[in-house]
Amino acid sequence: MGSRVELGFVDGEAAAAPWWRLRSAQFPSKVGGRPAWLGESGLPGPEQLRCGRCGRPCAFLLQLYAPLPGRSDAFHRGLFVFCCRGPACYRPGVQGPLRVFRNQLPRKNDTYSYDPPPETPPPEGTPRVSLQLQCGAHLCRVCGCLGPKTCSKCHKAHYCSKDHQTVDWKLGHKLACLQSAHLDTAIPDHKFLFPEYEIVIEPEEMDAPDDSQADTQKELVKHEELEAAGDANEAFESLDEEVLEAMAKHETREDKIFEKFKNRIAAEPEQILRYCREGEGPIWISGENIPQTKDIPNCSCGAQRIFEFQVMPQLLNHLKVDSLGESIDWGTLVVYTCAKNCNQANGYMEEFIWKQDVIAGCSI
Numbered sequence: 001m002g003s004r005v006e007l008g009f010v011d012g013e014a015a016a017a018p019w020w021r022l023r024s025a026q027f028p029s030k031v032g033g034r035p036a037w038l039g040e041s042g043l044p045g046p047e048q049l050r051c052g053r054c055g056r057p058c059a060f061l062l063q064l065y066a067p068l069p070g071r072s073d074a075f076h077r078g079l080f081v082f083c084c085r086g087p088a089c090y091r092p093g094v095q096g097p098l099r100v101f102r103n104q105l106p107r108k109n110d111t112y113s114y115d116p117p118p119e120t121p122p123p124e125g126t127p128r129v130s131l132q133l134q135c136g137a138h139l140c141r142v143c144g145c146l147g148p149k150t151c152s153k154c155h156k157a158h159y160c161s162k163d164h165q166t167v168d169w170k171l172g173h174k175l176a177c178l179q180s181a182h183l184d185t186a187i188p189d190h191k192f193l194f195p196e197y198e199i200v201i202e203p204e205e206m207d208a209p210d211d212s213q214a215d216t217q218k219e220l221v222k223h224e225e226l227e228a229a230g231d232a233n234e235a236f237e238s239l240d241e242e243v244l245e246a247m248a249k250h251e252t253r254e255d256k257i258f259e260k261f262k263n264r265i266a267a268e269p270e271q272i273l274r275y276c277r278e279g280e281g282p283i284w285i286s287g288e289n290i291p292q293t294k295d296i297p298n299c300s301c302g303a304q305r306i307f308e309f310q311v312m313p314q315l316l317n318h319l320k321v322d323s324l325g326e327s328i329d330w331g332t333l334v335v336y337t338c339a340k341n342c343n344q345a346n347g348y349m350e351e352f353i354w355k356q357d358v359i360a361g362c363s364i
């Protein structure tokens with residue numbers, strides 16, 4: 001992936017990728033299902049995968065295969081996003097229900113062949129779901145993340161948390177525990193994983209980049225910073241003419257940003273993500289809640305984090321989550337990763353994700 005913007009789409013058509021295309025050995029980019037882990041060491045543990053709001057285990061949302069050209073230590077590179085399933089954790093303007101991790105491997109590694117993976121299906125009878133990594137580590141039956149807890153009766157079912165053990169127990173492990181030979185082939189639908197789709201990447205086709213947009217975005221960030229620096233109480237002391245005028249202006253500004261956002265995606269309204277490392281920044285859906293530099297923490301190696309990709313609101317349409325009123329929600333999710341793409345102990349490095357919400361009244 002280069003410095004041009006690349007778009008991701010969900011492949012939900014009849015010709016969608018067969019299941020084996022979405023497993024680790026094929027280095028997929030995908031939405032939902034269980035994570036197709038890349039490296040097997042240093043997986044994020046249950047503590048790291050907890051929602052920052054409610055503390056419950058996050059579900060796997062999506063992963064991107066995003067190697068960095070010219071970096072032999074990142075010949076394979078994956079970004080993994082997790083999110084809470086609780087609608088209450090998505091209050092506008094509040095961060096916390098999302099997690100993102102980065103992992104990378106050199107071409108020569110202990111898990112994958114030096115050569116590209118075969119283009120042919122695996123032998124008949126290969127299980128679709130594997131709850132154990134090649135290295136032997138067990139994965140949770142419900143979420144596919146590390147499962148350090150074991151059922152104390154059969155010692156064969158593994159879980160990330162008490163929460164997921166309870167879900168599985170109610171949905172059949174209570175009985176299956178007694179005949180645990182078939183545990184790996186009979187996994188009930190826990191209604192926890194999102195539907196699984198391949199992500200197809202295509203370059204964004206557009207005319208010369210619109211410089212005025214970049215300028216407006218810069219101005220807005222400056223404006224936000226000024227606003228934040230001022231005293232909020234002072235601003236709302238009295239609703240005099242000046243204040244009303246300012247509020248009206250703010251509304252127009254909000255409309256403008258949303259208009260820009262819509263225009264930019266109009267050519268490809270189905271895009272679920274935009275990728276551009278070391279290039280154009282994210283497009284904001286609103287003027288509210290744009291992170292300032294101080295809001296984006298540096299990587300633990302000390303380097304700054306830079307924009308790498310953003311998830312678009314269109315992805316929500318594919319997650320089958322908004323059935324009864326309240327649902328998990330976002331305007332856009334913006335992922336920032338270590339500018340140096342550091343490699344600390346070959347494990348999964350936690351990176352930074354920012355949620356921006358749609359202002360009430362705007363709809364795509």
Ligand SMILES: [Zn+2]
Nearest residue numbers: 051054084089
């Ligand atoms: Zn939560």
Ligand SMILES: [Zn+2]
Nearest residue numbers: 140143160164
């Ligand atoms: Zn779990």
Ligand SMILES: [Zn+2]
Nearest residue numbers: 151153154177
């Ligand atoms: Zn058991």
Ligand SMILES: [Zn+2]
Nearest residue numbers: 299301338342
């Ligand atoms: Zn770093």
